Amino acid sequence: MADEAHGAADEGGLVFHPMDQFIVKPLFGGDTVGLFTVTNVTLWMALAVLAIFALLVISTSKRAIVPGRGQSIAELAYGFIYKMVEDVAGKDATPYFPYIMTLFMFIVCSNFLGLLPMSFTTTSHIAVTAIMAMAVFLTVTVLGFVKHGVGFLSLFWISAAPLPLRPVLALIEIISYFVRPISHSIRLAGNMMAGHAVIKVFAGFAAVTLIAPVSVLAITAIYALEVLVSFIQAYVFAILTCVYLKDALHPHH
Amino acid sequence: MEGDIVQMGAYIGAGLACTGMGGAAVGVGHVVGNYLSGALRNPSAAAGQTATMFIGIAFSEALGIFSFLVALLLMFAV
Amino acid sequence: MATDTSGEHISPDKLEAAGMCVDSNGGAIGMPQLCPDWMGNQIFWLVITLVVIFLILSRVALPRIAAILAERQGTITNDLAEAENLKARAVEAEDAYNQALADARTEALRIAAEAKAEIQAELNVAIEKADAEIAAKAAESEKAIAGIRAGALDSIREVATDTAAEIVGALGGKSDASAIADAVEDRMKG
Numbered sequence: 001m002a003d004e005a006h007g008a009a010d011e012g013g014l015v016f017h018p019m020d021q022f023i024v025k026p027l028f029g030g031d032t033v034g035l036f037t038v039t040n041v042t043l044w045m046a047l048a049v050l051a052i053f054a055l056l057v058i059s060t061s062k063r064a065i066v067p068g069r070g071q072s073i074a075e076l077a078y079g080f081i082y083k084m085v086e087d088v089a090g091k092d093a094t095p096y097f098p099y100i101m102t103l104f105m106f107i108v109c110s111n112f113l114g115l116l117p118m119s120f121t122t123t124s125h126i127a128v129t130a131i132m133a134m135a136v137f138l139t140v141t142v143l144g145f146v147k148h149g150v151g152f153l154s155l156f157w158i159s160a161a162p163l164p165l166r167p168v169l170a171l172i173e174i175i176s177y178f179v180r181p182i183s184h185s186i187r188l189a190g191n192m193m194a195g196h197a198v199i200k201v202f203a204g205f206a207a208v209t210l211i212a213p214v215s216v217l218a219i220t221a222i223y224a225l226e227v228l229v230s231f232i233q234a235y236v237f238a239i240l241t242c243v244y245l246k247d248a249l250h251p252h253h
Numbered sequence: 254m255e256g257d258i259v260q261m262g263a264y265i266g267a268g269l270a271c272t273g274m275g276g277a278a279v280g281v282g283h284v285v286g287n288y289l290s291g292a293l294r295n296p297s298a299a300a301g302q303t304a305t306m307f308i309g310i311a312f313s314e315a316l317g318i319f320s321f322l323v324a325l326l327l328m329f330a331v
Numbered sequence: 332m333a334t335d336t337s338g339e340h341i342s343p344d345k346l347e348a349a350g351m352c353v354d355s356n357g358g359a360i361g362m363p364q365l366c367p368d369w370m371g372n373q374i375f376w377l378v379i380t381l382v383v384i385f386l387i388l389s390r391v392a393l394p395r396i397a398a399i400l401a402e403r404q405g406t407i408t409n410d411l412a413e414a415e416n417l418k419a420r421a422v423e424a425e426d427a428y429n430q431a432l433a434d435a436r437t438e439a440l441r442i443a444a445e446a447k448a449e450i451q452a453e454l455n456v457a458i459e460k461a462d463a464e465i466a467a468k469a470a471e472s473e474k475a476i477a478g479i480r481a482g483a484l485d486s487i488r489e490v491a492t493d494t495a496a497e498i499v500g501a502l503g504g505k506s507d508a509s510a511i512a513d514a515v516e517d518r519m520k521g
Contacts, residue, residue: 041372052387052392060392074392127364236308239308240308
């Protein structure tokens with residue numbers, strides 16, 4: 001997304017603008033970004049919605065018993081996440097399956113759309129991932145207290161440990177519990193940002209004729225890694241949501 | 254002049270912070286390596302533990318991402 | 332790196348217009364992720380996006396996929412039941428065939444045994460008949476032989492009596508017919 005011309009004017013020679021691709025820009029002119037301004041964030045989130053719609057709704061519109069390609073992918077995604085929720089969070093977590101599916105599909109589509117050249121990666125922004133992680137954290141905490149009342153606090157009181165150790169462990173558990181949304185959100189945003197920034201840095205090296213081939217090869221390799229990371233981070237986000245959900249539903253270790 | 258020194262310090266700090274990512278790399282490698290050796294010993298139990306492996310990777314990788322974040326903050330936000 | 336954190340040579344009016352996070356050339360100042368001006372916008376659109384995705388998934392996509400999967404499962408179960416049914420029928424048919432085969436074999440055995448018995452009976456009758464005939468013939472022959480033998484004895488006795496009477500007459504004796512007859516009888520017995 002960077003305007004490559006401006007850097008050269010500044011200093012000349014080798015210039016990197018690895019962060020310029022993350023700039024939020026208004027889509028229809030104007031400079032200020034208000035709350036309701038239609039920006040590139042809007043565009044790429046809308047594209048993610050369209051991608052999800054195409055993948056899960058249009059491809060299954062035939063309701064074929066013997067599935068075609070698109071329908072196979074939709075069924076695969078459904079089965080994958082459903083099995084994960086069932087395995088990790090337990091059978092009684094299946095009512096929350098649509099929430100986890102929503103998060104997973106949004107993240108995986110945004111990640112893959114962000115890999116298109118000149119695109120904007122919505123999931124690389126901490127504001128976006130932090131909202132999702134906080135939503136998960138608050139939902140899970142509220143759910144735990146609603147389901148178990150004060151008994152939810154037994155999550156921090158590890159009865160398997162020796163009694164003198166328990167207060168120490170409880171402190172550690174509480175800290176780790178409140179670090180959850182931070183690590184949950186920064187993991188995703190950091191992975192996305194790091195990958196894209198590294199690709200951009202190698203793209204900057206491509207301007208030097210001597211190392212351009214190496215740089216292009218490196219971009220290719222890192223791009224392949226990023227495709228993998230895009231999926232794995234979406235999977236990890238979903239599976240950690242399941243783990244937190246399991247803690248809320250079954251706080252007793 | 255003073256600003257330059259601050260900036261230099263920030264960049265040096267960013268470089269130092271990046272060494273933390275090496276630790277995350279070691280951790281992730283450890284997790285996957287142990288998973289693999291266990292899986293080769295008992296392949297039938299491997300499929301059920303893949304999710305656990307990914308959770309372990311995620312936790313150890315998060316710390317590397319934190320150090321990366323510190324580096325970025327030093328470079329761009331200080 | 333190339334990012335200008337001090338922001339000294341950015342004209343104030345530009346800064347005002349673009350907000351605090353973009354320099355005059357459109358490059359990023361600091362991390363765009365940490366720019367507070369943009370967060371509200373991102374959060375707003377994110378919430379809308381997530382709500383839309385959630386509605387699409389929970390209202391349309393997930394029930395439909397679940398229905399497809401359930402339907403497929405049902406079809407597979409039905410097909411399996413059908414196959415099971417067909418298999419049972421095949422087994423049944425095979426049983427019937429085997430039964431028919433066994434029946435036919437018993438029938439054939441029975442018919443063979445019957446024919447054998449019949450033949451045996453006929454044979455027995457023929458043998459009996461032949462035996463009777465042979466016995467009759469033998470008896471007849473016996474009788475003829477007995478007759479012949481009796482005839483021969485009488486002739487011998489007559490000849491012997493005559494001869495004895497002649498001899499006795501020739502020797503000058505007085506032939507006593509009864510004595511001669513007794514003597515002949517005596518000799519014949521000896």
